[in-house]
Amino acid sequence: MKAYPLLWNNPKRYEKHIVLIGTFHLVCAYLKMVGKKMDGSGLSDILLEAGLIASGSLQGVISGKHYDRAMHCHKIMLECLERLLLEQYMANQNEQELFSSIPADSMKKLDDLLQSLTETKLDAALDDDAFSNYIQGYLQYRVEVSEGSHEKTAQLWASYMSHIWLVLSIVQAVKHNDFLAYAHCLHLMTDIFFAFGGQNYARHLTYFSVFLANIEVSHPGATDLIKRGAMSVARSFIPGNRCAVDKTMEETFMRHAKSHGGAGGGGFGVSGVLSNHDAYQRWVRTTHARSQYVNTTLNMADMLTDSQSGTMHRDLRPAEILKSEKCVRKAKEAVESFINPFIVDDKDKLISLSSGAAATEIIATDVLGAEKSGKEAQKAFIKDRLEKNENFFEPVKRMNLRTLGDMNKKMKVTTANNKVVQYKQQGNIAFQLFVKSQSQGLQLDMKKLMTYPLTPVPYSIGTADGFLAKTEKSKSFQYLTKECEDAPVPSAESTLVVYDGNAYFYYLNEIPANFSLICNKIFGMMSTTTDAVFSTDMYTPNSVKSMERERRGCSEKLIVKGASTKKPPDWKQFLTNDDNKTQFINLLCKTWSNHSYANKLLGRKVIIICEGAAYQLTSEDGQSTAKMEIETLCSSQEETDSRVVLYCMYGKDKGYEYIRIKSPDSDVFFILLHYALTLPNVVILFDTGTGNKQRLINITELAEGYTQNHFTALMCLHAYTRCDTTSAFKGIGKIKPLKTLQKTPKFAAVLCRLGETWDITEDLLDELEEFTCAIYGRARVHKVNELRYIRIQELCAKEDQPHPSKNVDLGSLPPCIRSLEQHVRRVNYQVGIWKRAHIAEPDIPDVKVDHGWEVKDGKLEPLWYTGDVLPQELIDIAGEPLQSHDDVDSDDSETLYQLTDVLDQFSVQSSGESTDSDLD
Numbered sequence: 036m037k038a039y040p041l042l043w044n045n046p047k048r049y050e051k052h053i054v055l056i057g058t059f060h061l062v063c064a065y066l067k068m069v070g071k072k073m074d075g076s077g078l079s080d081i082l083l084e085a086g087l088i089a090s091g092s093l094q095g096v097i098s099g100k101h102y103d104r105a106m107h108c109h110k111i112m113l114e115c116l117e118r119l120l121l122e123q124y125m126a127n128q129n130e131q132e133l134f135s136s137i138p139a140d141s142m143k144k145l146d147d148l149l150q151s152l153t154e155t156k157l158d159a160a161l162d163d164d165a166f167s168n169y170i171q172g173y174l175q176y177r178v179e180v181s182e183g184s185h186e187k188t189a190q191l192w193a194s195y196m197s198h199i200w201l202v203l204s205i206v207q208a209v210k211h212n213d214f215l216a217y218a219h220c221l222h223l224m225t226d227i228f229f230a231f232g233g234q235n236y237a238r239h240l241t242y243f244s245v246f247l248a249n250i251e252v253s254h255p256g257a258t259d260l261i262k263r264g265a266m267s268v269a270r271s272f273i274p275g276n277r278c279a280v281d282k283t284m285e286e287t288f289m290r291h292a293k294s295h296g297g298a299g300g301g302g303f304g305v306s307g308v309l310s311n312h313d314a315y316q317r318w319v320r321t322t323h324a325r326s327q328y329v330n331t332t333l334n335m336a337d338m339l340t341d342s343q344s345g346t347m348h349r350d351l352r353p354a355e356i357l358k359s360e361k362c363v364r365k366a367k368e369a370v371e372s373f374i375n376p377f378i379v380d381d382k383d384k385l386i387s388l389s390s391g392a393a394a395t396e397i398i399a400t401d402v403l404g405a406e407k408s409g410k411e412a413q414k415a416f417i418k419d420r421l422e423k424n425e426n427f428f429e430p431v432k433r434m435n436l437r438t439l440g441d442m443n444k445k446m447k448v449t450t451a452n453n454k455v456v457q458y459k460q461q462g463n464i465a466f467q468l469f470v471k472s473q474s475q476g477l478q479l480d481m482k483k484l485m486t487y488p489l490t491p492v493p494y495s496i497g498t499a500d501g502f503l504a505k506t507e508k509s510k511s512f513q514y515l516t517k518e519c520e521d522a523p524v525p526s527a528e529s530t531l532v533v534y535d536g537n538a539y540f541y542y543l544n545e546i547p548a549n550f551s552l553i554c555n556k557i558f559g560m561m562s563t564t565t566d567a568v569f570s571t572d573m574y575t576p577n578s579v580k581s582m583e584r585e586r587r588g589c590s591e592k593l594i595v596k597g598a599s600t601k602k603p604p605d606w607k608q609f610l611t612n613d614d615n616k617t618q619f620i621n622l623l624c625k626t627w628s629n630h631s632y633a634n635k636l637l638g639r640k641v642i643i644i645c646e647g648a649a650y651q652l653t654s655e656d657g658q659s660t661a662k663m664e665i666e667t668l669c670s671s672q673e674e675t676d677s678r679v680v681l682y683c684m685y686g687k688d689k690g691y692e693y694i695r696i697k698s699p700d701s702d703v704f705f706i707l708l709h710y711a712l713t714l715p716n717v718v719i720l721f722d723t724g725t726g727n728k729q730r731l732i733n734i735t736e737l738a739e740g741y742t743q744n745h746f747t748a749l750m751c752l753h754a755y756t757r758c759d760t761t762s763a764f765k766g767i768g769k770i771k772p773l774k775t776l777q778k779t780p781k782f783a784a785v786l787c788r789l790g791e792t793w794d795i796t797e798d799l800l801d802e803l804e805e806f807t808c809a810i811y812g813r814a815r816v817h818k819v820n821e822l823r824y825i826r827i828q829e830l831c832a833k834e835d836q837p838h839p840s841k842n843v844d845l846g847s848l849p850p851c852i853r854s855l856e857q858h859v860r861r862v863n864y865q866v867g868i869w870k871r872a873h874i875a876e877p878d879i880p881d882v883k884v885d886h887g888w889e890v891k892d893g894k895l896e897p898l899w900y901t902g903d904v905l906p907q908e909l910i911d912i913a914g915e916p917l918q919s920h921d922d923v924d925s926d927d928s929e930t931l932y933q934l935t936d937v938l939d940q941f942s943v944q945s946s947g948e949s950t951d952s953d954l955d
Contacts, residue, residue: 057281075439077388790866
C-alpha cells in the first residue's frame with residue numbers, strides 16, 4: 036500500500052504500472068478485524084479449552100500475525116460451528132440422524148461419493164433433487180440465522196462463520212488463479228475494516244476494488260496479465276495449489292532476511308539494521324544473494340524440509356484428516372462445555388459463551404450491525420472521495436463500535452496526585468506500564484510486580500467481564516470411569532430412583548399447551564414401575580447459586596394461576612426466573628397430589644421435594660391419592676447435589692438394595708464417591724447422560740479397594756479445579772491436576788483438609804500453594820509468586836529486562852497468592868457444604884464473610900483479591916498515554932516494538948469529581 040502514493044504522485048511515469056494488494060497480508064489484517072469483532076465473545080477461551088493453541092500464542096492467532104496457526108484454528112472452529120448449526124437444523128426438522136429424511140436412492144449416490152470422490156459422482160449427487168433440496172434447506176436456514184431471525188448469539192457466530200468462509204474463498208481464488216472470484220472477495224472484505232478501525236486497508240482496499248472493477252477500461256488487457264502470475268505463483272505440481280505472491284516472497288528470499296537474528300541468529304536480519312541507513316541499503320541490495328547462500332547451505336546439509344514433489348494436498352492426507360477430525364471434536368466439546376451459540380435460552384440477548392453474561396442493547400446493536408455500518412461507510416467513502424477525487428488521504432473517521440469486550444471489568448485506582456484512574460481489564464496493560472516505567476527511569480523490581488494481581492479480574496481464574504473461569508468439569512468423571520463397564524439395570528422392586536428434577540425441566544421438549552399437561556408429561560418421564568424421589572432445588576436469597584443466577588440475568592416473572600394456565604411462549608426462558616421455577620414446583624406438587632394421578636401411583640411411591648419439604652404420594656386403590664410429609668427428608672440444603680446423600684441414607688434405612696441417582700451433574704458423582712464407603716449394605720448407582728452417551732456407573736463397586744481419603748481428595752480436587760461455584764485454572768483443565776494428584780499422593784492429605792472447618796489456616800494455604808505450582812508443571816517451586824516471576828522471565832525477559840516485542844498472556848501465569856487465597860476460600864466453602872451433605876439442617880455460615888465473596892450493588896460477586904491491583908508507581912503513570920501502533924495496518928512492515936494505546940483503557944479525573952456508576 037505504501038507504493039500507491041508513489042504512483043499517484045507520478046502518474047505519467049507509472050501509468051502502465053499496477054500495484055496489487057498482497058493477499059497474504061490482507062488475510063492477516065482481515066483476521067485481525069475478525070478478532071476485534073469477536074473480542075469478549077468467548078472465542079479465545081474456546082481455542083484454549085480445546086487445546087487448539089497455547090496461551091502464549093493466543094494473541095498472535097487472534098491478531099492474525101501467526102498466519103498458519105490462525106488459519107488452522109479458524110478452519111477448525113468453522114467446521115465445529117457448521118456441525119453445531121447443522122445439528123440444530125436437524126432438530127428443527129425433527130431428524131434423529133443426518134440425512135434420515137432423504138430417500139435410499141439419493142443416499143446411495145452420497146455413499147458412492149464418500150467412497151470415491153470424483154467429479155462425476157459429485158455432479159450426480161448435486162443433481163439429485165432430494166439431496167439438493169436438503170442442502171438448499173440448510174443453506175436457507177443458515178441465512179435466516181445470519182439475518183437474526185432466530186437468536187442474537189447465533190447471529191453473531193453465524194457472521195463469524197461468514198467471515199471465515201470469505202477468507203477461505205479468497206484463498207481458494209488465489210489457489211485456482213480465479214480473478215473474478217478474487218475481485219469479488221476483495222469487495223466484500225472492505226466492510227469490516229471500516230467497522231473496526233482498519234483505516235489503511237479500508238482506504239486502499241476500497242480504491243483497489245473499484246480499480247479492479249474498471250481495470251479493462253483503464254488498463255486494457257491487464258486482466259490476462261494478472262492471471263498469468265501477478266495473483267499467485269505455482270510452487271508445486273499439486274493442481275489447484277498456487278500460492279499468493281507476497282506469501283511466496285515471505286517464504287522464499289525474504290525468509291532469512293526479516294528475522295531478528297537472520298539465518299542462524301547471527302544478527303543479519305532486518306531488525307539489526309533499521310537504525311542505520313547505509314546498512315539498510317546494503318541489506319536491500321544483498322538480501323536475495325544471502326538468501327540463496329542460506330538455502331544452498333541448508334540443502335547441502337539436507338536440512339530443507341519443503342517438498343515440491345507431492346501430488347496430494349496436505350489437508351487430504353489420511354493422517355491430516357484424522358488429526359483435523361480430532362481437533363474438531365475437541366472444539367465441539369469445548370463449545371458445548373460453555374454455551375452452544377445456536378441453543379441459547381434467552382434469544383433476545385447477545386451472550387458471551389465463556390461467561391454467560393448478556394451484553395447491553397447498545398453493544399449488541401453495534402457488534403451485530405458492524406458489517407452494515409461498515410458497508411455504509413464504504414459507500415460514503417466512494418461517493419465523497421473517490422468519485423470527487425479529493426480528500427483521499429484525509430483521516431477515515433473511526434466508528435468506535437462496541438464489542439462484547441467492552442463489558443470487561445473496570446475499577447478505580449487513585450494516583451499520588453489524588454487523581455482517580457479508571458483501570459480496565461484489557462490484555463497486558465500492566466506489563467506495558469512496567470515497560471514504560473523503565474523508560475522513565477523507574478527501575479521497579481519485576482519480582483515485586485509479580486506479587487500483584489495486575490488486572491481487576493485475574494485472567495488465570497476469571498473471565499474479563501468478571502465471571503468465574505470455566506472448563507469442561509465432566510472431563511475428570513470421564514477420565515476416572517473410562518475403564519468402567521456399565522452396571523446392569525437392577526430390578527424395579529429393589530430400587531429407589533432419585534431424579535434431578537431441575538434437569539428434567541430442561542430435558543422437556545415439545546412443550547404441551549398448558550401447565551396441567553406439562554406436569555403430566557414430566558411425571559411420565561419417570562419410570563412407571565420403581566419408587567422414586569423427584570428432587571428439586573430451593574431458591575433462597577443471599578446464596579451463591581441464586582446470586583450467580585441473578586447476575587446472569589433472568590426472564591420476567593409470570594403468574595402461574597393454576598394447572599389450566601397456558602404454557603409460556605419460551606419454556607427455557609421461563610426457567611431462568613427463580614420465582615417462575617418456584618411456582619412451577621409448587622404446582623407440580625399440587626397437581627401430582629390430585630386423585631387423577633391415583634392410577635399412576637398404584638403400587639409405587641413417589642416422593643416430591645418442594646422447597647425443602649418432602650411429600651410422599653401413594654395410592655392403595657388407584658382411585659384416591661394420599662399425601663404424607665416425610666420429616667426425615669426435609670432439608671435446608673439448597674441443591675439436589677447436596678441432598679442426594681440424604682436420599683441414599685433414607686433408601687438404605689427403608690431396605691432398598693439399590694439407589695439409582697439420575698443426574699447430568701458430575702458434582703453428584705464426586706459427592707457420592709466421597710460417601711460411598713459410609714453407606715454399606717446398599718449399592719449406589721450413578722445414571723448420567725442420554726442416548727448413546729448414557730452411563731450407569733456402580734459407585735459402590737468403584738469404591739472397593741480404595742481408602743476414604745482417596746475419594747475425599749477427588750471430591751475436593753473437583754471443587755478446586757472448577758465446579759458450579761468455583762473457578763477453573765485457565766489452560767490447566769481437569770485432567771492435569773488429576774494426574775498430578777495420582778503422581779504425588781502427599782497432596783491427597785492436603786486436599787482432604789478442605790471443608791473440615793470454615794476457616795483457612797496458614798499452613799493449609801501454603802500446602803495448597805505448593806499443589807497449585809505442581810499442577811502448573813513446577814513441582815520444585817512452592818510459591819505461586821515465585822512461579823509467576825519464573826514464568827514471566829521465560830516468556831518475555833532478556834537479560835532480566837522485559838522484551839517489548841513479546842506478547843504476554845497473563846492467563847498463562849498462576850494467580851498471585853492474594854488471588855489464590857480467595858479462590859481457596861471459595862473452594863473451602865463449597866467443600867464444607869458437600870462434607871455436610873448427610874446433615875439435613877447443617878449450620879452454614881454467611882458466604883459474604885471471609886469466604887471469597889462480596890456484595891456489590893446488591894449482588895454477590897467473587898472477591899478476587901484484597902489490597903492493591905498494581906504497585907503505586909504504575910498507578911501514578913496509568914493516566915499517561917503509551918505509544919500507539921494498534922491501528923497501523925501495514926502489509927509489508929515488520930513491527931518489532933508495539934504497545935497498544937491505553938487512552939481507551941484509562942480515563943483520568945480528579946478524585947473530587949463525580950464518577951460514572953459503571954466504574955465500580
